[in-house]
Amino acid sequence: MLEFNVFYKLVAAIGIGLIIGLQREHTYFDATDRHPAGVRTFTLVGLGGAMVAMLCGLMESAAPFVAGFIVIGLLLVASHIAFGLSHHVESSVGSEGGAAPAAGITTSVALVIVYLLGALCWYGKLLESCVIMVVMLWILTVKQQLHDFAKKLSREDVLATVKFAVISALVLPFLPNQAYGPAGLQVLNPHTIWLFVVFISGIGFVGYVLIKIVGPGKGIWLTGVLGGIASSTALTLNLAGRSRENEAYASDFTLGIVLSWSVMYVRLYLICIALSGSLAGPLALPLLVPVVPSLAYALFLKLRTSRKRQEHSAGFSNPFKLLPAIKFGVVFTAVMFVANAARVYLGAGALLACSFLGGAAEMDAVAFSVIDMHSKSGLPVRELVLAFLFASLANTLTKGGLVFFLGAKSMRKPIVPAVVLICVTTAALIAVYF
Structure with missing residues (x-):
C-alpha cells in the first residue's frame, strides 16, 4: 500500500x-x-x-x-x-x-x-x-544590496557590532535572573536591568542599519515607528543622545521621537484590548485621543523638515554608546523601585500617585498592573481610566525631559509643542473623568 x-x-x-x-x-x-x-x-x-x-x-x-x-x-x-x-x-x-x-x-x-x-x-x-x-x-x-551595505560599513562600525555582541551574548547569560530587595520590593533583577541596557543599545543599531540603507531622514523616521512599537522611552533616550553628535539631523530626530510617542499609544491600546476585550470602549478615549495632536504635530514637523531638507556632508556617527544606556538603566530601576514602594507603603488608595510614578518609567508596567486589578479585584473602570491618564501624563513629561536635557539644543524648542499638546489633551481628559 x-x-x-x-x-x-x-x-x-x-x-x-x-x-x-x-x-x-x-x-x-x-x-x-x-x-x-x-x-x-x-x-x-x-x-x-x-x-x-x-x-x-x-x-x-x-x-x-x-x-x-x-x-x-x-x-x-x-x-x-x-x-x-x-x-x-x-x-x-x-x-x-x-x-x-x-x-x-x-x-x-x-x-x-x-x-x-x-x-x-x-x-x-x-x-x-x-x-x-x-x-x-x-x-x-539581494547579493548586490548586501555587498553595497557591507561597503558602507567602516571599521568602527564593525568594532561596535562586536562590542554589542559581547554585552548581549556574553554578559547577559551570566547575570542572575533573580529579584533582590526588601520584602515586597524585590524589583532589582540584574538580568532584567542589563536586558534593558541591551535593548536600548539595540534600538540604536536598528536605527543605524536603517539609516545606512535608506538614508538619515527616512531611516530615523522608521526607527521612531519601530521604537514606538518596542519602547518609546528607550527610543527617546537613544535618539536624544544621538542628536548631540549628529546635530545636523536634529529635526529628523525630533520627528522620529514624536512618531514613537504616537505609536506607543496605539500599541498600548491594542495590548490592553487583547488582555481584556471589554476595555476596548473605555480605553478608546484615554489612549487614542492623544494620538491625534501627536500625529498632527508629527505631520507639521515632516512638512517643515522636507522644506528645509539639505544634504549634509558630515557622516552619521557610530551608534554604540554603552555608558548612556547603563545610566538610563540605573535611573529606570530607581524609578521602578520608588513606584513599587509607593504601591506597597501607600496602598491601593494611592492608585493615581502610584500610576503617575510608574508611568514616569514605563507605561506597560502600569497597564498590566491596573488591568490585573480590574479583572481580579474589581477595580472600577473610571479609576482604571484615570490611572492610565495619570501614567501617560507622567510618561510624556519624562520623555520630554529626556529630550530637553539630553538632546541637542536645537531639539528643545521643537519638542516643547509636542509635550504641551499631549499633556493638555491628557489633562482635559482627566478633567472629564473627574
Whole structure:
C-alpha cells in the first residue's frame, strides 16, 4: 500500500531544491560568476537528502547521510578543480590571458544546505524547512544590496557590532535572573536591568542599519515607528543622545521621537484590548485621543523638515554608546523601585500617585498592573481610566525631559509643542473623568 505521507515529504524536498535551483539558474546570466550546480542538480540533491534520511531510519544508522554528505563535497571539489583547469587551458591557448573568475562558492554552500533541508523534510520539519528556504532565497537574491551595505560599513562600525555582541551574548547569560530587595520590593533583577541596557543599545543599531540603507531622514523616521512599537522611552533616550553628535539631523530626530510617542499609544491600546476585550470602549478615549495632536504635530514637523531638507556632508556617527544606556538603566530601576514602594507603603488608595510614578518609567508596567486589578479585584473602570491618564501624563513629561536635557539644543524648542499638546489633551481628559 502506498504511503501518502512518504511521497508528501519527498515532494517537499524536491520542491525546495527546485525553487533554490531556479534562483541559482537565473544568476547564470552573470558571465563573470561560476556556478557548479543548476536547477536539475539542486532538485536531485534535495531529493537525495530526503532519501538518505529515509535510509538512515531503515538501517538505524547515520552512515547513509554521512556518505551522501561526503559524496556531495567531493563532487563540488571536483567541479571547482575542473573549472580551474579549463580556465587555465583556455587562457593558455587564447590570445588574451587573465585571472580566473571566482568560482561559485555561494552556490556550493547553497547546494549543501539544500541537501540538509531534504533530510529535514523527511523528518517532518516542513515548516522549518520552508522558512529556511525563504531566508536563503532572500540572501541569494539581494547579493548586490548586501555587498553595497557591507561597503558602507567602516571599521568602527564593525568594532561596535562586536562590542554589542559581547554585552548581549556574553554578559547577559551570566547575570542572575533573580529579584533582590526588601520584602515586597524585590524589583532589582540584574538580568532584567542589563536586558534593558541591551535593548536600548539595540534600538540604536536598528536605527543605524536603517539609516545606512535608506538614508538619515527616512531611516530615523522608521526607527521612531519601530521604537514606538518596542519602547518609546528607550527610543527617546537613544535618539536624544544621538542628536548631540549628529546635530545636523536634529529635526529628523525630533520627528522620529514624536512618531514613537504616537505609536506607543496605539500599541498600548491594542495590548490592553487583547488582555481584556471589554476595555476596548473605555480605553478608546484615554489612549487614542492623544494620538491625534501627536500625529498632527508629527505631520507639521515632516512638512517643515522636507522644506528645509539639505544634504549634509558630515557622516552619521557610530551608534554604540554603552555608558548612556547603563545610566538610563540605573535611573529606570530607581524609578521602578520608588513606584513599587509607593504601591506597597501607600496602598491601593494611592492608585493615581502610584500610576503617575510608574508611568514616569514605563507605561506597560502600569497597564498590566491596573488591568490585573480590574479583572481580579474589581477595580472600577473610571479609576482604571484615570490611572492610565495619570501614567501617560507622567510618561510624556519624562520623555520630554529626556529630550530637553539630553538632546541637542536645537531639539528643545521643537519638542516643547509636542509635550504641551499631549499633556493638555491628557489633562482635559482627566478633567472629564473627574
